[in-house]
Amino acid sequence: MRVHTESIVVRTTGKGTYEITDQVNACLARSGIAGGTLTVFVQHTSCSLIIMENADPTARRDLEKFFDRLVPENTPYFEHTAEGPDDMPSHIRAVLTRSSEVIPVTGSQMQLGTWQGLFLFEHRQAAHRRNIVVTVVGE
Amino acid sequence: MRVHTESIVVRTTGKGTYEITDQVNACLARSGIAGGTLTVFVQHTSCSLIIMENADPTARRDLEKFFDRLVPENTPYFEHTAEGPDDMPSHIRAVLTRSSEVIPVTGSQMQLGTWQGLFLFEHRQAAHRRNIVVTVVGE
Amino acid sequence: MRVHTESIVVRTTGKGTYEITDQVNACLARSGIAGGTLTVFVQHTSCSLIIMENADPTARRDLEKFFDRLVPENTPYFEHTAEGPDDMPSHIRAVLTRSSEVIPVTGSQMQLGTWQGLFLFEHRQAAHRRNIVVTVVGE
Numbered sequence: 001m002r003v004h005t006e007s008i009v010v011r012t013t014g015k016g017t018y019e020i021t022d023q024v025n026a027c028l029a030r031s032g033i034a035g036g037t038l039t040v041f042v043q044h045t046s047c048s049l050i051i052m053e054n055a056d057p058t059a060r061r062d063l064e065k066f067f068d069r070l071v072p073e074n075t076p077y078f079e080h081t082a083e084g085p086d087d088m089p090s091h092i093r094a095v096l097t098r099s100s101e102v103i104p105v106t107g108s109q110m111q112l113g114t115w116q117g118l119f120l121f122e123h124r125q126a127a128h129r130r131n132i133v134v135t136v137v138g139e
Numbered sequence: 140m141r142v143h144t145e146s147i148v149v150r151t152t153g154k155g156t157y158e159i160t161d162q163v164n165a166c167l168a169r170s171g172i173a174g175g176t177l178t179v180f181v182q183h184t185s186c187s188l189i190i191m192e193n194a195d196p197t198a199r200r201d202l203e204k205f206f207d208r209l210v211p212e213n214t215p216y217f218e219h220t221a222e223g224p225d226d227m228p229s230h231i232r233a234v235l236t237r238s239s240e241v242i243p244v245t246g247s248q249m250q251l252g253t254w255q256g257l258f259l260f261e262h263r264q265a266a267h268r269r270n271i272v273v274t275v276v277g278e
Numbered sequence: 279m280r281v282h283t284e285s286i287v288v289r290t291t292g293k294g295t296y297e298i299t300d301q302v303n304a305c306l307a308r309s310g311i312a313g314g315t316l317t318v319f320v321q322h323t324s325c326s327l328i329i330m331e332n333a334d335p336t337a338r339r340d341l342e343k344f345f346d347r348l349v350p351e352n353t354p355y356f357e358h359t360a361e362g363p364d365d366m367p368s369h370i371r372a373v374l375t376r377s378s379e380v381i382p383v384t385g386s387q388m389q390l391g392t393w394q395g396l397f398l399f400e401h402r403q404a405a406h407r408r409n410i411v412v413t414v415v416g417e
Binding site: 001035036037050051052053056058059061062063065066070096097098101102103104106111112113114115116137138139 | 141142144176178180181182184185209210214216217219221227230231233234235237238239241270272274276
């Protein structure tokens with residue numbers, strides 16, 4: 001049994017979903033671990049992680065539109081708006097999704113289903129440099 | 140320290156919550172692992188996992204009604220509707236809940252609270268065969 | 279590789295977010311584990327866990343207001359109301375957030391980002407004694 005940890009950086013260019021499956025697969029390959037669990041963790045509170053349909057781009061577009069309506073910018077009662085109208089919605093959208101995803105590993109592969117991709121969900125409008133920690137525990 | 144992985148199948152017959160606590164407990168028993176963590180992972184993007192009150196069926200009925208209203212079928216702006224009106228809502232409801240649940244194990248038992256049950260949350264109307272991977276890491 | 283498990287208790291005094299980062303850090307220190315993953319798990323279905331901005335209290339206030347509006351008390355179709363108007367909303371708010379959070383550990387520290395705090399999100403109005411299980415797996 002071993003632990004392998006590394007960090008990856010994702011440069012975002014505004015709100016939306018950014019697939020990171022390949023980058024995380026590369027971490028797993030470098031770990032040399034064949035079986036166990038892989039944990040992806042994002043070190044921010046204004047972006048998040050999701051596992052989502054990765055074949056048809058309209059699915060992700062609809063998802064992004066849904067979150068724009070569920071947590072609207074310029075909600076009148078928001079007080080935490082120092083960084084702009086996307087400030088507070090970004091924290092709430094992060095809470096409604098995930099800071100971490102845990103994925104099983106067997107045969108040196110993440111056991112994602114056929115249509116599952118792993119995505120960084122960026123909730124801020126400005127470009128950001130996002131830090132993600134990948135931890136593989138196994139043998 | 141060891142890793143034990145196995146897959147289970149849940150046959151769903153339409154939208155709703157399906158308790159899988161017993162099936163997951165059986166995986167844990169077969170693992171022979173007494174202490175560590177158990178990860179449950181669903182290999183789909185149109186159903187998901189939740190931990191929920193498992194005593195009173197009205198709690199799950201209210202939950203299902205809430206999700207039906209939060210992400211309505213026939214939302215006018217949805218584009219990803221090739222598989223029907225429950226197509227896009229199912230992906231969003233999955234993103235709002237979980238692809239994985241991680242539960243502590245001590246004394247060879249999952250440490251669920253008194254009222255906690257583990258459920259597959261099916262978001263599609265048609266019957267489906269759902270694959271779930273259970274991974275126990277521990278000693 | 280080792281497993282360290284311990285339970286902590288959080289006494290809540292009504293709806294709101296309660297930071298538990300320091301208590302969980304103390305568990306990690308007692309574990310003596312330098313690298314791996316730390317899993318926090320709440321053994322209840324009417325409170326939950328979130329990772330949230332921990333610097334500006336208005337961010338948490340806005341979050342709490344948002345959840346009050348997203349899942350309103352006295353929703354006419356709720357049947358599961360035996361314990362009062364906050365009964366069913368508490369289960370739904372828990373499902374929309376997390377029963378567990380998994381955080382990477384390196385150098386004997388949780389790898390939380392600069393603005394990330396770990397919070398118990400209490401959804402019930404009455405005071406409660408909440409049990410949380412912390413499991414560290416690593417070396």
